[in-house]
Amino acid sequence: MTDKNKDLIDQKLQDLNNDGVDRRGFLKCMAWAGTGLVWTMSGGIPVSRAFAKGHGKDAVKGGDFSFVQISDSHIGFNKPANPDVTATLQTAINKINAMPHKPEFIIHTGDLSQLSKPSEFDTLDQVLKGASAKQVYYVPGEHDMLSDNGEQFLQRYGKGTKGSGWYSFDQKGVHFVGLVNVANLKAGGMGSLGHEQLEWLEDDLKGRSASTPIVLFAHIPLWTIYPDWGWGTDDSEQALSYVKRFGSVTVLNGHIHQIMQKVEGKVSFHTAMSTAFPQPAPGTAPSAGPMKVPADQLQKVLGITDVNYLVSGRSLAVVDSPLGESDASSAGSGGGAGGR
Amino acid sequence: MKRNSFWLASFTASVFIAIVLLVTGSPVVTASDQPPAANAAVNIDNFVFGPQTITVPVGATVTWTNKDDIPHTSVSTDGVFKSKVLDTDEKFSYKFEKAGTYPYYCTIHPKMTGKVIVQ
Numbered sequence: 001m002t003d004k005n006k007d008l009i010d011q012k013l014q015d016l017n018n019d020g021v022d023r024r025g026f027l028k029c030m031a032w033a034g035t036g037l038v039w040t041m042s043g044g045i046p047v048s049r050a051f052a053k054g055h056g057k058d059a060v061k062g063g064d065f066s067f068v069q070i071s072d073s074h075i076g077f078n079k080p081a082n083p084d085v086t087a088t089l090q091t092a093i094n095k096i097n098a099m100p101h102k103p104e105f106i107i108h109t110g111d112l113s114q115l116s117k118p119s120e121f122d123t124l125d126q127v128l129k130g131a132s133a134k135q136v137y138y139v140p141g142e143h144d145m146l147s148d149n150g151e152q153f154l155q156r157y158g159k160g161t162k163g164s165g166w167y168s169f170d171q172k173g174v175h176f177v178g179l180v181n182v183a184n185l186k187a188g189g190m191g192s193l194g195h196e197q198l199e200w201l202e203d204d205l206k207g208r209s210a211s212t213p214i215v216l217f218a219h220i221p222l223w224t225i226y227p228d229w230g231w232g233t234d235d236s237e238q239a240l241s242y243v244k245r246f247g248s249v250t251v252l253n254g255h256i257h258q259i260m261q262k263v264e265g266k267v268s269f270h271t272a273m274s275t276a277f278p279q280p281a282p283g284t285a286p287s288a289g290p291m292k293v294p295a296d297q298l299q300k301v302l303g304i305t306d307v308n309y310l311v312s313g314r315s316l317a318v319v320d321s322p323l324g325e326s327d328a329s330s331a332g333s334g335g336g337a338g339g340r
Numbered sequence: 341m342k343r344n345s346f347w348l349a350s351f352t353a354s355v356f357i358a359i360v361l362l363v364t365g366s367p368v369v370t371a372s373d374q375p376p377a378a379n380a381a382v383n384i385d386n387f388v389f390g391p392q393t394i395t396v397p398v399g400a401t402v403t404w405t406n407k408d409d410i411p412h413t414s415v416s417t418d419g420v421f422k423s424k425v426l427d428t429d430e431k432f433s434y435k436f437e438k439a440g441t442y443p444y445y446c447t448i449h450p451k452m453t454g455k456v457i458v459q
Contacts, residue, residue, distance in 0.1 A: 079409045079428070080409075114411070115411055115425060115427065116425075142448045142449070143411075143448070146411070146425045146448065147425075185447060185448075185450040186450060187417045187443065187444075187445035187450055187453055188445065188450060188451065188453050189450050189451070190450070190451065227451075228451065229387075229451065230449055230450065230451040286386045287386035287387040287388070287408075288387060289386065289387060289408060289409055289410050290409055290410065
């Protein structure tokens with residue numbers, strides 16, 4: 001089975017080479033397309049294929065499972081381009097509930113709220129109550145730390161976590177690590193993990209078999225995307241050195257409100273869209289603030305990320321889908337024509 | 341005769357004004373006792389403190405106003421002052437009683453930095 005996969009991978013790579021587009025360029029193009037493409041990490045080599053209708057069946061095989069990443073709901077934000085972020089979060093949850101395969105859990109990569117207000121957290125909890133996946137894992141964004149250094153966030157979502165809210169858990173052989181890089185930020189700096197958390201991470205990963213798929217999730221990107229706008233984590237290199245020996249590492253982040261992907265060896269990095277508002281591409285605007293788009297375009301620039309773990313290939317497939325496109329399960333085959 | 345009266349009147353008026361000026365001890369136009377530029381303003385917009393560096397006299401009050409559509413804070417790196425979270429149109433003021441240099445930043449977006457020089 002594994003050999004068959006390898007052949008397929010080689011085939012895809014050759015196709016890419018014939019197009020004259022290199023792997024990195026192809027990744028960039030596909031990330032911006034924002035349609036339902038399946039990205040599979042198999043032995044560190046990304047393969048993309050259209051999201052076949054039968055995909056739902058694959059996920060049912062023993063050991064396979066899927067989860068959904070949502071991010072940057074910013075409950076409490078009420079300006080252009082989105083005066084109702086609660087409604088778009090609800091749309092995201094509806095989309096999750098309509099998925100052909102039921103996700104095991106949801107991961108929220110931070111900025112749950114806009115101003116860390118209790119009412120904002122309450123509203124978020126209310127919306128998430130209606131999700132088919134009852135288990136939700138959280139990491140805070142900088143907007144969730146605004147009252148007493150994130151104490152409220154910890155009280156609500158930090159049970160069993162350490163320090164500013166870091167933790168790990170296992171799901172069907174995959175090891176998940178939630179990291180906090182938005183606490184104690186230094187003037188002029190970017191995201192920061194801090195010494196204590198790094199020590200804990202090193203210890204947490206020690207002794208685990210290198211064939212254990214690892215998923216790291218944190219709010220601010222763990223790789224440097226655009227320092228001028230603080231899009232990076234000052235001490236992430238050390239964290240990434242601890243996962244280098246593993247065969248499959250997936251890093252899920254938020255914060256930048258757009259999809260960006262990078263592959264470095266066996267580590268694939270991915271940032272999610274926001275469910276609240278988009279932000280401009282690096283350097284294309286005076287600041288990283290909310291990007292205004294026409295109302296009829298809003299649903300296309302907000303989205304969720306579906307991640308499927310396939311035991312057979314020990315791989316994680318990452319699928320981004322905008323709120324406003326047709327169902328992810330039919331996006332690939334039909335080319336995902338806009339309206340319904 | 342008339343010319344003499346005119347000049348006498350002018351002279352008297354000048355003396356009178358001079359006395360008034362001496363008595364009040366300040367230019368006629370200023371309403372307060374404080375020196376000019378005692379209150380300074382910093383606008384926060386597009387993830388930038390503007391002006392990034394501001395120089396004020398001792399005793400001056402600096403007021404930050406958030407004109408951005410995202411909340412920001414103004415926090416001294418040396419623990420001298422700390423604003424609450426400022427949403428759009430909210431303000432924070434601090435009176436600088438001692439001379440010195442006061443670097444500060446936004447704790448939410450730490451790449452945003454500024455400086456108040458008090459002299």
